[in-house]
Amino acid sequence: MSMPDTPGHDQIRGHESLSAAIMAGKTGGKTIVMKFGGTSVGDLERIRAVAKRVKVEHDRGRRVAVVVSAMAGVTNRMVGYCRDLDPLADPREYDAVVAAGEQVTSGLVAIALQALGVKARSWQGWQIPLVTDDAHGKAAIEGIDGSTLLACLDEGVIPVIAGFQGVGPDGRIATLGRGGSDTSAVAIAASINADQCDIYTDVDGIYTTDPRIVKRARRLDRITYEEMLELASVGAKVLQTRSVGLAMRENVRVRVLSSFSDTNDESGTIVVDEDEIVEKELVAGIANSHDEAKISVRAIPDRPGIAAAIFGPLAVANINVDMIVQSTGADQMTNMTFTVSKGDEAAACAVLEKARADVQYGELQTSHNVVKISVVGIGMRSNSGLAATMFRTLAERGINVQVISTSEIKISVLIDAEYTELAMRALHTAYNLDIQEEQRS
């Protein structure tokens, strides 16, 4: 039962500690990484806007390294080409094809910076080098030699780094998987001891919940790594889970902010260590995930070893099981209910059909019509009343909780999908997360 997107893999060499740099304070001479996503570099006008924004930071005397994604739509087109030619395309060739998108953007942003009179040059993953393992298509970073980029910065030249890509032990281009440019940016920030890694995107920060569902959602000024990690893993899509795990381990301050509006040092949401947050909120946010399939294995004769008989074969098949509940009826028969991601449902059922003789269960039931609602906050550690608030709030609305799972700073419940909006708004209010009228902009 491993994490869906295991952090703890990416290793960054080339730096000692960030704490000294952080202590040095906020202004002047800071080294920052500015990362721009696909919509932020979606056309030449946006690329010019990115260059202007980078120049602003450069003109403030900051040492800036830029990390870019492919222009919006390009990666999808490249992936489509590969899949069209062969749905099981060689991941090494897939990597060569899709990495071209970031290569183009890095060159274009460097040209746009030079057109503003700022020295800049592009860097591909293999040129730095940013070394990955050999898991083409979803490679993990093995190390970055920060000295190359530091030398570039020392010459007063802004490095514009193609995100999402590195070079594998086979000397071939390797990509980090979708959203990997965030991980590139954090890893590069660590390798050059950057004071901060600014992730420019199409939203202006991390919200207490999805503002499309809960109108009274509030932008957070700060959030801890742990909270962000939990939120990212349960459906908040702003940052890639792996990038948050890496930032936490390498102690990189990450800021999420919009490239589509004017910003200043206070804009967006900063993801930091718990020590840096003075006024800690009990609950940071509420997330929802529709990528859950519920599987129930019913009428199992109760005996020791049932869990192993069910979950062992699933683990062997590399299927991640998330929430689990076991119940025993009056007839002494046991039911085991759990969730897998929707993409794994068919494979999971096939595994369980094969295990039927061994487990001797009566029936297999599946359901898509569920949503996982998660409440995340470091306050969970000390305040046991937070779980009770969740159950009471849902019960008052007549919402049945089908499965529960918890971590140190998270409670997740599986409920009927049609209650999604009702549950999220009620919980948002119950945890005092609603924005106050006077806070609205």
Place this chain on the structure above:
Amino acid sequence: MSMPDTPGHDQIRGHESLSAAIMAGKTGGKTIVMKFGGTSVGDLERIRAVAKRVKVEHDRGRRVAVVVSAMAGVTNRMVGYCRDLDPLADPREYDAVVAAGEQVTSGLVAIALQALGVKARSWQGWQIPLVTDDAHGKAAIEGIDGSTLLACLDEGVIPVIAGFQGVGPDGRIATLGRGGSDTSAVAIAASINADQCDIYTDVDGIYTTDPRIVKRARRLDRITYEEMLELASVGAKVLQTRSVGLAMRENVRVRVLSSFSDTNDESGTIVVDEDEIVEKELVAGIANSHDEAKISVRAIPDRPGIAAAIFGPLAVANINVDMIVQSTGADQMTNMTFTVSKGDEAAACAVLEKARADVQYGELQTSHNVVKISVVGIGMRSNSGLAATMFRTLAERGINVQVISTSEIKISVLIDAEYTELAMRALHTAYNLDIQEEQRS
């Protein structure tokens, strides 16, 4: 007065001689390079067709290396992006951007081959490495380590090489200039001692002249390097001049054939050494070039050193002068008329205006309304009547020859552009190049 596109620059290491391989004969165990241009890999259907064609050669027991251009239109789009951001974009960044097109195609063709069950892998210029000089945007090949590709072939894997690109001494991507994929293909053929370099394109070979102008144009089965070099340099656009010069120097047999029709070993036109052509034609072809601007410097007091005073400053400004004629009138004043490429006209006039005080000429005249018609053939060497045929043919049609230039196997004349079609058809007939009715397919 250097050549417009100087061959003699690209150096290929890693092979001894091709003659032994050529002697080995045509069938079985041959090593061939198959190069596909932009329209040949213009979409996924075309890429699948390319893969099938490569598989045919592979299945015949041939060792095949593939070189690919970018998908049609991609390079132009990338060039447009760069120019839009900065008309004088840093050529190193320009190279990173535009080389992405060939990177994509190499990966896609490798996937398409694998989908047919053929082992294949992509190679970027920096991976081989194909080392260039530092003239980014129009780099020359300094050397190719053929051992990498030979090892790939020895493993039974078809290398699919991104054309047009290499890596410069600065470790950055360098491109060879427009049409550079032909040069890549020839250089790679030389580095692996290939028996032949097949250039697949959208025409089915080299013609005696432009078939759009002269309906009775005839496809040549064979042509010598020298003739092809002259034809390419005076307007025949099928092969890049540099690639022909390189093929001649490295003695690489080059074949030009269509990727849009079925082909066999006899298809297309083979460019070979003179020794290999048994029935030598006196004239191989007739080309036209509209990229000529005529400049006349009139009424110059006749004295020694005039030519140096005019052409010295032009050479310093890196402007190539092509055809030259000097005439002296009854008033003892000299006129100097010459041509430059249209792109250089403005710069040439500026240089000459600055030199006015020194040269003391009366007047500067320019004209665009001219065409250069060239007759090319190794027969020129021994048959002086060929020049006379040209002048007589043009005179009979009342076409005035403004400037003449000759090389060992070429005569070029500059005439009024409105006579282009008339002159080409008349010359094509006069040199007995017209296709016979029974030869038409």
